[in-house]
Amino acid sequence: MKEFAYVRAGSVEEATAAYVAHPGARYLGGGTNLVDLMKLGVETPAALVDVTRLPLDAVEELPDGGLRIGATVRNSDLAAHPLVRERYPALSRAVLAGASGQLRNAATTGGNLLQRTRCPYFQDLSKPCNKREPGSGCGAREGVHRDHAVLGHSPHCVATHPSDMAVALAALDGRVELSGPEGARSVAAADFHRLPGDRPERDTEIRPGELITGVVLPAATAGLPSAYRKARDRASYAFALASVAVVLRLEDGVTAQAGIAFGALAHRPWRARRAEEALIGAAPTTAAFEHAVDLELSAAQPLRDNGYKVPLARNLAVDVLSRLTGDALARSAS
Template sequence: MKPFDYVRASTVEEATAAYAALPGARYLGGGTNLVDLMKLGVEQPLALVDVSRLPLDAVEELPDGSLRVGAMVRNSDLAAHPVVRDRYPALSQALLAGASGQLRNVATTGGNLLQRTHCPYFQDVSKPCNKREPGSGCGARDGVHRDHAVLGHSPQCIATHPSDMAVALAALDARIELYGSEGARSLAAADFHRLPGDRPEQDTEIRPGELITGVVLPTATAGLPSVYRKARDRASYAFALASVAAVLRVSDGVVAHAGLAFGALAHRPWRARTAEQALTGAAPTAAAFERAVDLELAAARPLRDNAYKVPLARGLALDVLTRLAEPVRI
């Protein structure tokens, strides 16, 4: 472990000011990802700004009926929150599908969104990785890439984003609240993470020094039927090979609202806009679901060893959509 400065912030303003004053700083929340990367030598911050004591650990209903989740709310607490379980079940399911109970007790909402890829080439400093060291190459492309991206990848990077929670937030039309030197702003959860392009080292659209302060779940998707489903090599403590979060509202025999997002297929949670457009206004039938999902996955560009992800994701999506539509038909 290399030496670093340490500052414990008591307010959001104090945290962002400390970050700006300390070159090479990183924010430290639960530390479940950052500390591991420091041990591996992947991250070598010159300073840590501890934000774990900031007053951002509440889940509160806002006057317009939306739900604000503070960035320091622990994953286990968020998954168990009665309003989340009742109104946004896909989010609770996604959180419970991620990591172990011990990790969920420590990991935070903001940290979950900012966790970095678990690509073994990124985590091994002896291997080439454009995400870790721009210009060094992508070892995974010609190496071991069974778990890597089939959508939106580039010659520079084929890594996938590991978060389960972020997939559900994208499908639920959540927004990410940020605070930095230019003040407060928010981004749609579906737009928060980036595709790799020629800058794979940039995981998100967050600006230097900005801090995630919260996540807002909207009233528009509150109470709608939603599901998260994940396929993995073993039943627990494993990252997804493919996952799906879906939200569906059927009215007068047709789909009035569809939110669909895939996980573990791309560098970011993949919001399936093409499929959503095809579903909106269509009858919730097996044929309509198949057509919509196939239109979305037509953009897939699998590599040598991960073509299995396309039919796997297809099957998951069709199962989830069918389950969401069934109560309407009864």
């Protein structure tokens, strides 16, 4: 057992000050990922700054119709919130697709975004992993990598990000609110997580000492048809092999607005910008969907054993787009 200090913060300012005062500290929310990594010896924080008592546990309606979700809102409460279910159904469905009911009752919004990869090489101290120990190598690249990245990976890391929620937030144009020693700022959810490059140990764009205080969902995607779909090895309690979140607005028989993000294909939720651009102004047909998704996935670089992810993600996305536009057209006709 490695000893560590424990600080219970009463305010955001206390939390960030405690983090700065304890080099090597980590923020503790639900602990559903961090505590597991501590047990494995992957995470060895010098101090835990408990943020569970901070006043960040509310879902607030904004004047323009958007929502602000506090960082300590539990996943189960987020998925069940009436305004989330009504205005951003893809987010509710994504959260419900993750983990078990027991874990969702403990896990928080901020912690979900900060969870680390489930790559077995990262979790096994006896294996090389540049994310855990920079410069040690990537064991997965030539090893067991069926579940690993096909987009945006590098010679240094082929891990994927495990969050379902983050995929929906990326498609919905959410923003992550941060507070730290240098003040408050926000980052687009689609840009919050990083590609590995030559620094795979850095999962996000968060700066030292910064704390996630909330997530903002914009009015621009509120109430639009949206959906989340996940493919996995078993029906529940499994991380995605591929997933997709889609939000669309149809106008005069063509696609006027599109947000598409893939999960489990890259080191971060993969915002499908090329596919979105191809859809704008196009009629919502299967051929248009296939063309747009194929454009996006043309950048894929599968490894030896995970090439199946490309057609899997393609079929998921085309199916979600077809169902979503079919439902929207049916509603407008009625």
